Amino acid sequence: SLNLDNIQGDVLFPITTSTKTFFFFGVNNAAQFKRQLGNFQSSITTASQASGQRPATTVNIGFTQDGLNTLGVKDDLGDNSFSNGQINDVQAMGDPGTGNWVNAFTTHNVHGVFILASGSSDNINTELNMIRNTFGNSISQQYRLDASQRPGDQAGHEHFGFMDGISQPCVDGVGECLPGQSTIAPGVLILGAQGDSTNRPSWANGGSMMVFRQLQQLVPEFNSFLNQNAIMMPGFTPVQGADFLGARMFGRWQDGTPLDLSPRAANPSLASDPQRNNNFTFAHPDEDISSDQDRCPFAAHIRKTNPRADFQPQNVVNHIMRSSIAYGPEVSSSESQFSKTQQNRGLAFVCYQSQIDQGFLFQQQNWANLQSFPFGKNEDPGFDPIIGANAGQPRAVNGLDPRNTTRTMTLPDFVVSQGGAYFFFPPLSAMASNGRLAQ
Numbered sequence: 047s048l049n050l051d052n053i054q055g056d057v058l059f060p061i062t063t064s065t066k067t068f069f070f071f072g073v074n075n076a077a078q079f080k081r082q083l084g085n086f087q088s089s090i091t092t093a094s095q096a097s098g099q100r101p102a103t104t105v106n107i108g109f110t111q112d113g114l115n116t117l118g119v120k121d122d123l124g125d126n127s128f129s130n131g132q133i134n135d136v137q138a139m140g141d142p143g144t145g146n147w148v149n150a151f152t153t154h155n156v157h158g159v160f161i162l163a164s165g166s167s168d169n170i171n172t173e174l175n176m177i178r179n180t181f182g183n184s185i186s187q188q189y190r191l192d193a194s195q196r197p198g199d200q201a202g203h204e205h206f207g208f209m210d211g212i213s214q215p216c217v218d219g220v221g222e223c224l225p226g227q228s229t230i231a232p233g234v235l236i237l238g239a240q241g242d243s244t245n246r247p248s249w250a251n252g253g254s255m256m257v258f259r260q261l262q263q264l265v266p267e268f269n270s271f272l273n274q275n276a277i278m279m280p281g282f283t284p285v286q287g288a289d290f291l292g293a294r295m296f297g298r299w300q301d302g303t304p305l306d307l308s309p310r311a312a313n314p315s316l317a318s319d320p321q322r323n324n325n326f327t328f329a330h331p332d333e334d335i336s337s338d339q340d341r342c343p344f345a346a347h348i349r350k351t352n353p354r355a356d357f358q359p360q361n362v363v364n365h366i367m368r369s370s371i372a373y374g375p376e377v378s379s380s381e382s383q384f385s386k387t388q389q390n391r392g393l394a395f396v397c398y399q400s401q402i403d404q405g406f407l408f409q410q411q412n413w414a415n416l417q418s419f420p421f422g423k424n425e426d427p428g429f430d431p432i433i434g435a436n437a438g439q440p441r442a443v444n445g446l447d448p449r450n451t452t453r454t455m456t457l458p459d460f461v462v463s464q465g466g467a468y469f470f471f472p473p474l475s476a477m478a479s480n481g482r483l484a485q
């Protein structure tokens with residue numbers, strides 16, 4: 047079974063505090079950094095800690111391949127996407143080049159990231175000062191992103207207004223599964239764990255591959271599109287029609303109610319009930335799963351990224367553990383008035399898997415961006431309306447309008463990739479004084 051004292055906390059128990067800082071650093075002095083890492087290791091939050099009483103501020107850490115190289119660690123971790131770096135996957139992900147990327151992610155200077163999470167930004171700054179003192183001149187900041195949950199009743203909702211973090215895979219042997227969760231072998235997330243058949247150096251066992259993406263969201267543009275293309279079912283107000291189109295794009299209403307269970311209206315008590323809010327498969331006894339998208343479009347974001355009964359035999363490997371948070375300010379009145387983004391906001395997307403080209407990259411490239419997926423439908427689903435990427439070109443989506451499911455809607459991008467990086471989140475043992483990364 048898994049050693050939860052040796053696995054980093056965020057990997058298995060996504061940490062969803064109200065504020066998070068992503069501190070991306072370069073290593074200037076490998077020998078000094080390694081010595082300090084050995085001293086610092088005991089401050090890193092483990093999965094045992096994250097699953098129970100959490101410290102007021104949690105700390106997790108990951109390294110890019112550039113970072114491992116700088117530390118003199120050239121062992122092959124068995125993941126080509128990781129070793130080539132995210133910038134190598136620009137085309138595969140559907141990004142329109144790197145023109146919108148945060149500059150640091152286009153260089154080889156990002157060697158690692160600290161993820162600091164807490165209920166207060168004061169705590170985070172204190173922890174960050176501690177880290178700066180500990181590592182001194184051996185590291186330097188390359189980029190920093192401060193993220194925080196949205197205010198008031200929008201906490202947990204991302205900037206388009208939708209509740210995030212509802213459906214996660216259930217890791218076999220770790221806690222109880224909720225109805226509708228996919229059970230996965232621990233090796234789908236954790237290197238060297240049961241179900242991971244890739245060869246890894248033994249010191250890396252217990253680690254995980256993390257994908258970071260800074261995904262800008264064009265919220266005023268999204269809202270204006272929904273208003274202009276509202277789906278007016280009988281008796282709907284314009285606001286209901288706009289909400290409905292948004293819900294069809296996600297496969298859930300803003301409050302999290304799955305369309306598969308409640309296709310024409312949100313149901314708050316269903317949405318907030320963990321026994322019910324994920325308990326569906328898209329299959330229904332009297333409906334044809336290959337042609338019926340009256341409840342939920344084939345292209346909906348949650349159907350593209352977790353096809354459930356659409357995908358037979360059941361998918362067991364292409365799962366990810368998500369730990370994202372919103373960044374950036376609320377929409378200003380002038381932004382909504384002119385339906386034009388003026389301030390950067392979006393999702394600091396984070397997910398974990400043992401193999402990036404089976405997890406994040408697979409979902410993005412082979413599912414969200416592939417118009418024929420889910421396969422075997424009477425018409426091609428088209429792009430995922432939220433994250434489907436066509437190198438900056440408009441995206442065709444079918445099935446959004448339940449009054450006429452053969453209607454194709456052509457969508458501009460509402461999500462703009464600002465790039466990111468791939469990180470290895472090592473087991474605690476590799477960072478102890480006698481571990482591979484500390485000596």
Ligand code: N7H
Binds near residue numbers: 209210347407409
């Ligand atoms: Fe998505 N959002 O925050 O509004 N996502 N996501 N995602 N996503 C989901 O079930 C969102 C992105 C997955 O098991 C929900 O938790 C936004 C990428 C997966 O049923 C919401 C962006 C990838 C699931 C969002 C974004 C994924 C999922 C429904 C970009 C992978 C679970 C709530 C800005 C390549 C599916 C929930 C399941 C659900 C949001 C990106 C993957 C609301 C805005 C890049 C696997």
